[in-house]
Amino acid sequence: MTTATTAATATRVLIAKPGLDGHDRGAKIVARALRDAGFEVVFTGIRQRIESIVATAVQEDVAVVGLSILSGAHLALTARVVEGLRAADAADIAVVVGGTIPAADVPRLHAAGAAAVFPTGTPLDAVVAGVRALTTTAVEPAL
């Protein structure tokens, strides 16, 4: 158990809000839950350009970018972030998406390159577990 926690401590996550929508309640709650779970969390604040999200992700050397999108523009925005990371030689950074995501769009987001999708109503434990699964190698802690 200690091993897993130590591994997670070093992991950095960027929580980002692309677009003009200013509703950041969910983004901040997730950011705090990840911090409480031992991740090092960077939050961009609201109204971020795609280029600056990509630049921050690379600069801060994060393992995961979590996009919070409530405006309905999740498909286009996610695709642009994934492409941006790829163009910056940072395709190893996983992109996950949270917010008001219709069930029908979940497979479309995966197709666009999202590693995980957490629609509104996902329990915080599940978000934390999902992010941890993406950032820890499959080494079970010794008992």
Add this chain to the structure above:
Amino acid sequence: MNDSAQNSSATHTSSGIPLKSVYGPADLAGDPPDPGHFPFTRGNYPSGYRGRLWTFRQYSGFGTAEESNRRYRYLLEQGGTGLSVALDLPTQCGYDSDDPEVGEEVGRVGVAVDTLADAEVLFDGIPLDRISTSFTINGTAAILLAFYVAAAERRGIPRAKLTGTIQNDILKEYASRGTWIWPPDPSLRLIADTIEFCAAEVSSFNAISVAGAHFRDAGANAVQEMAFTLADGVTYCDTVLARGRMTIEQFAPQISFFFYTHGDFFEEIAKYRAGRRRWATIVRERYGATSDKASMFRFGCVAGGASLYAPQARNNTVRVAYEALASVLGGVQSMFTAAWDEPFALPSEESTTLALRTQQILAHETGVARVADPLGGSYFVESLTDATEARIVEIMADLERHGGMVRAIEDGYLQGLIADEAYRIHQEVESGTRPVVGVNRFTADEPAPELATYELDAEGLDRQLKRLADVKATRDAVTVRTALAELTRAAEGTDNLMPRLIDCANAYCTVGEMVAALKAVWGEFQQPVVF
């Protein structure tokens, strides 16, 4: 203030005020004066709702200027007397529709207004001298007001005949809603300019509606919502009075307030009673106002918002009904009741009608409007009103000690308080210590509600871009340059900016150009990142 963390929902209000199991005469601090008398704990009007019911105000807005104009005309034909204009996010944040950064968002949550040409289409054929128009606009409120005045004057309607409201409350944008542009100090100057301009030239137009609703939606509890909002109101009054051009009696009657009503029934009632008394007391004691008109706290509210949930969504109808009742018992002046499907869809016509019927049943069947402040004198309600007011005073004093609202926004202190509370509430709902039926109690296996997907209206966007391109091609470039240069120059001094903005509007400058002309002097707000 964080003592509420270990509270139980059975013994404390949702804001953490401890409750006894029974209240009696010993809990009364004294009899509050009758309704209609200072400090208005029991309401603004001696006969409550007998003279006039609260206003049923249902909010909607969509599409392009043409579509919205058709919708407005229809509403007016149906006997409506007021318009409510929702603007898209680029307009609210100061971007033009042809800005490559915002293509995804043009026309999405409201109408796109780039130049006076859009405003002319939007209000075409609408008798602006007889219809009141309310604009949900903040960062660019002064610019939209300039468009409205210019559009009316081009049709021969004098500005003195215009009625309506702009929200124009920038402080809560920094801490919760997010449509800020410039830093707080110049933004406050611009708001003071609009307040003075309206008082002098558009005297039937309300220049500001101070909104706590967005603090609430971002996570603040009921007591914080009221305290933060009153603190914003104080900041606006301080700003206007410091300029020495107006008295409190002149502009305080123009100020109104706006909140969310959530589900903790008596707490919401006490919140409104306490807020009314506190504002009246502040206006009288801090600013020396003597008239009732200046000290009255007039407010609108939304029943719904973050108190509604997607699982078992039809339960929301019941929540909204209780919240609407609490609002009326708290003395609301105008109310919007949310539709039950709001957490996951653009409300349907059916759900919107049901929401309106909820208010109508309350007003016309239940009899709650017959007697002014029916809960006045209740041992419990009066005592909870006192306890709520005491906490409001405490929170406002804490903000003052911190250096005031602007300071608390700039260093993220206010945002931190809201984020703390949002996290606490979220954890209480997830752990079940805050009971929510259908979410953490009495849950049922049911398919997740089908979320609505927004489709971008490509045709509407094309039409908008074409109109903007036409305006830019046909306007007089010299007039545009001169008007923008004059705006920048005026921003460097202290003259009222409204006449310059109206000149810019008449020259067909765009929202983005006017914003840039002011940014050149004022810069941009740097958001503190707090979570």
